[in-house]
Amino acid sequence: MEGLKKAGSSVVKWIELRTGLIAPAEEMANHPTPSSATSWWYVFGSAAMVLLILQVVTGILLALVYSPSASNAWASLQFINHNLPLGWFLRAMHGWGSEFMIAIVLIHMVQVFLFGAYKFPRELTWVAGVFLLLLTLGMAFTGQVLRFDQDAYWGLGIGASISSSIPVIGGPLVHLLLGGPIIGGGTLSRFFALHVFVIPGLLLAFVGLHLLMVLKLGINEWPMPGRIVRKADYQQNYATLTKTTGVPFVPNAAWKDAVFAAAILLAVMACAFCFGPFGPTGVPDPTIIQTAPKPDFFFLWIYAVLAFLPPELETPVLLIAPPLIIGALLLLPFVAGQGEKHWSKRPVAVLVVALIAVTLGTFTQLGLHSPWSPVMEAWSRDPIPESYIERRTPLERRGAMVFQEKQCRNCHSIGGVGGKRGPALDAVATEMTEDQMVRQVLQGGGNMPAYGKALNPSETAALTRYLRTLRGPGLLPARDPSEGIQPQNASHPVAP
Amino acid sequence: MSDHPQQHGSPAQDAALGNAQNPWNGTAPEIAAAHATATSRRGFLFKLAVGLNGIVGAVLAVPIVGYLLGPAMKKDEEVNSWVKLGAVNTFPTGQTRLAEYINPVVGPTDGDTAKTACWVRHAEDGNFQVFAINCAHLGCPVRWFEQSKLFLCPCHGGAYYEDGSRASGPPLRGLFEYKHRVESGSLMILAGQLPTSATEACARKAPSIKTDQPDLVQTIADNASADGRSAWKG
Numbered sequence: 001m002e003g004l005k006k007a008g009s010s011v012v013k014w015i016e017l018r019t020g021l022i023a024p025a026e027e028m029a030n031h032p033t034p035s036s037a038t039s040w041w042y043v044f045g046s047a048a049m050v051l052l053i054l055q056v057v058t059g060i061l062l063a064l065v066y067s068p069s070a071s072n073a074w075a076s077l078q079f080i081n082h083n084l085p086l087g088w089f090l091r092a093m094h095g096w097g098s099e100f101m102i103a104i105v106l107i108h109m110v111q112v113f114l115f116g117a118y119k120f121p122r123e124l125t126w127v128a129g130v131f132l133l134l135l136t137l138g139m140a141f142t143g144q145v146l147r148f149d150q151d152a153y154w155g156l157g158i159g160a161s162i163s164s165s166i167p168v169i170g171g172p173l174v175h176l177l178l179g180g181p182i183i184g185g186g187t188l189s190r191f192f193a194l195h196v197f198v199i200p201g202l203l204l205a206f207v208g209l210h211l212l213m214v215l216k217l218g219i220n221e222w223p224m225p226g227r228i229v230r231k232a233d234y235q236q237n238y239a240t241l242t243k244t245t246g247v248p249f250v251p252n253a254a255w256k257d258a259v260f261a262a263a264i265l266l267a268v269m270a271c272a273f274c275f276g277p278f279g280p281t282g283v284p285d286p287t288i289i290q291t292a293p294k295p296d297f298f299f300l301w302i303y304a305v306l307a308f309l310p311p312e313l314e315t316p317v318l319l320i321a322p323p324l325i326i327g328a329l330l331l332l333p334f335v336a337g338q339g340e341k342h343w344s345k346r347p348v349a350v351l352v353v354a355l356i357a358v359t360l361g362t363f364t365q366l367g368l369h370s371p372w373s374p375v376m377e378a379w380s381r382d383p384i385p386e387s388y389i390e391r392r393t394p395l396e397r398r399g400a401m402v403f404q405e406k407q408c409r410n411c412h413s414i415g416g417v418g419g420k421r422g423p424a425l426d427a428v429a430t431e432m433t434e435d436q437m438v439r440q441v442l443q444g445g446g447n448m449p450a451y452g453k454a455l456n457p458s459e460t461a462a463l464t465r466y467l468r469t470l471r472g473p474g475l476l477p478a479r480d481p482s483e484g485i486q487p488q489n490a491s492h493p494v495a496p
Numbered sequence: 497m498s499d500h501p502q503q504h505g506s507p508a509q510d511a512a513l514g515n516a517q518n519p520w521n522g523t524a525p526e527i528a529a530a531h532a533t534a535t536s537r538r539g540f541l542f543k544l545a546v547g548l549n550g551i552v553g554a555v556l557a558v559p560i561v562g563y564l565l566g567p568a569m570k571k572d573e574e575v576n577s578w579v580k581l582g583a584v585n586t587f588p589t590g591q592t593r594l595a596e597y598i599n600p601v602v603g604p605t606d607g608d609t610a611k612t613a614c615w616v617r618h619a620e621d622g623n624f625q626v627f628a629i630n631c632a633h634l635g636c637p638v639r640w641f642e643q644s645k646l647f648l649c650p651c652h653g654g655a656y657y658e659d660g661s662r663a664s665g666p667p668l669r670g671l672f673e674y675k676h677r678v679e680s681g682s683l684m685i686l687a688g689q690l691p692t693s694a695t696e697a698c699a700r701k702a703p704s705i706k707t708d709q710p711d712l713v714q715t716i717a718d719n720a721s722a723d724g725r726s727a728w729k730g
Contacts, residue, residue: 170693176564184609188605291650444663454643
């Protein structure tokens with residue numbers, strides 16, 4: 001045993017003489033950390049790095065088999081899923097690893113923001129962190145493209161449509177993004193190059209820079225109300241703090257990092273095992289149009305925002321908002337680089353985080369359900385519930401058939417089934433008179449297309465007669481107050 | 497100018513190694529003299545070398561940037577060509593049908609993605625209209641519903657009338673339209689690039705309201721919307 005130890009230390013010495021790396025590594029491991037900063041709240045940064053390593057390893061393993069060509073990519077993913085032993089698990093780990101990585105990076109960001117860690121002298125550490133967030137999101141988007149399925153194909157179409165709205169350079173930019181005039185082989189191979197060479201290279205470089213600054217400047221101390229950051233004396237105060245309360249990073253803080261990293265890796269494996277890999281969904285054949293593409297979880301909020309923005313505002317917002325948001329993140333430490341670090345003294349910061357979290361959460365939730373999307377199959381798949389047909393006259397029943405045939409249900413639900421793009425029509429008769437219905441159906445308006453050319457007068461009459469019966473139990477239909485005064489108009493619709 | 501301390505041991509080290517006369521060592525006055533005479537010449541040569549590399553870098557950048565920007569530099573005439581969609585009689589009058597074509601520019605690894613779909617409308621008056629499959633909002637594939645005479649988009653609910661004009665939803669305009677012609681009994685379209693608002697060179701501008709459809713315009717005029725927000729605004 002003694003001999004082994006001796007041999008070990010002489011090997012270490014041999015390497016140290018030639019590389020000089022061991023002494024700095026020891027210094028890194030022992031760098032003094034304020035004892036307050038060995039908290040469980042400080043584990044997210046290292047967990048993100050561990051996930052990055054997991055992604056690199058699983059990514060390399062997938063690249064052994066994946067074929068980055070538009071003609072074979074989908075089939076090679078199916079091959080990994082079904083023919084390669086544990087291939088499905090590797091794909092699942094890479095997919096779930098990416099979801100976890102984005103989540104952990106966001107949590108890390110919120111934590112360092114609320115702890116004021118971006119303030120002097122750690123401004124550049126924050127800036128590098130902002131780039132790391134963008135690169136992580138870039139990895140997620142390009143990774144989604146490499147899963148070359150229907151969602152990836154039409155997702156690229158969405159990317160191209162957004163780029164095309166940039167003035168002047170829109171057209172060339174679309175071709176640059178796609179690597180050619182259409183989404184095809186050139187598109188996939190360039191996203192492959194971005195996903196496995198360019199972005200990971202930048203990611204690793206920025207992680208190195210980020211870590212270097214953490215080591216040079218020391219881990220942010222636990223904020224205390226009243227401990228004001230001033231450029232004049234912060235570094236002196238921090239030195240005093242580490243001198244009085246500092247403990248070596250290893251093992252005092254490192255054991256928590258290690259435990260959390262292990263827990264996260266186990267969680268990724270558990271998700272991968274229980275939920276399996278992400279797709280691929282349908283073949284990326286653009287002639288198969290029976291598809292409703294949706295982005296991955298962390299981009300759902302953008303999908304929702306694009307549904308809710310007024311059409312006229314969409315392009316300006318898409319072009320102006322991203323630079324503003326990224327600019328604000330980059331400028332933050334230079335604008336608010338001094339002052340209080342503690343969250344209890346920074347109500348605006350706390351409110352901003354809460355507001356952003358609630359906004360993104362709400363939009364993501366909406367994105368999951370996408371109530372703005374018509375249910376394309378509702379008219380041919382979901383019959384009108386019996387209770388909405390019984391005790392109706394033949395004309396009214398004919399109207400129910402018109403309602404079904406003319407795809408009204410793709411946007412309007414009855415009995416809770418159907419699209420949610422337009423209002424539910426279970427009680428429409430209590431809100432609109434028959435005349436108003438005729439006008440709305442034929443002319444459209446308020447986000448409804450006009451059906452004047454798709455309905456003949458008898459169909460319109462039957463449809464509105466049916467709609468007049470939809471008013472819920474015990475309620476009377478809406479009535480035109482002038483009915484009794486004016487001579488009765490013919491209730492038949494006029495052909496357009 | 498920097499000196500080169502790494503090349504020489506300290507005098508103490510030299511003494512310890514017993515190599516005061518080490519042939520690797522220059523004595524201090526010698527080094528100083530060498531620097532004194534050489535500083536300006538070496539400095540100049542270094543600057544010259546940096547400048548030379550700058551020029552080489554600039555030359556090197558030409559093919560690299562050219563290669564990278566290659567796809568963006570193609571003119572519309574280079575990517576678009578006339579493509580046959582099928583015999584005219586495969587598109588019955590009064591119907592709108594899905595048609596497919598292989599993109600005129602195909603790469604060796606394009607696979608299925610070289611295929612493209614489009615909607616062909618053969619109007620009652622005999623005229624053709626060929627619409628891009630891509631919604632004018634964000635490019636999702638629109639579907640034709642014969643019964644309600646609408647194109648609907650599954651993504652954000654954009655809707656278009658049978659003539660491609662905007663009906664409702666987030667799109668700001670009608671469907672993209674391909675230029676077409678009928679040649680020896682076949683319907684041909686000018687195609688070659690993904691239709692978006694900036695790359696619709698293959699498509700002609702589709703106004704929201706077509707002035708060459710007087711009956712439709714008349715219907716709208718007759719039914720001027722009362723609720724303020726007209727579905728017909730352009």
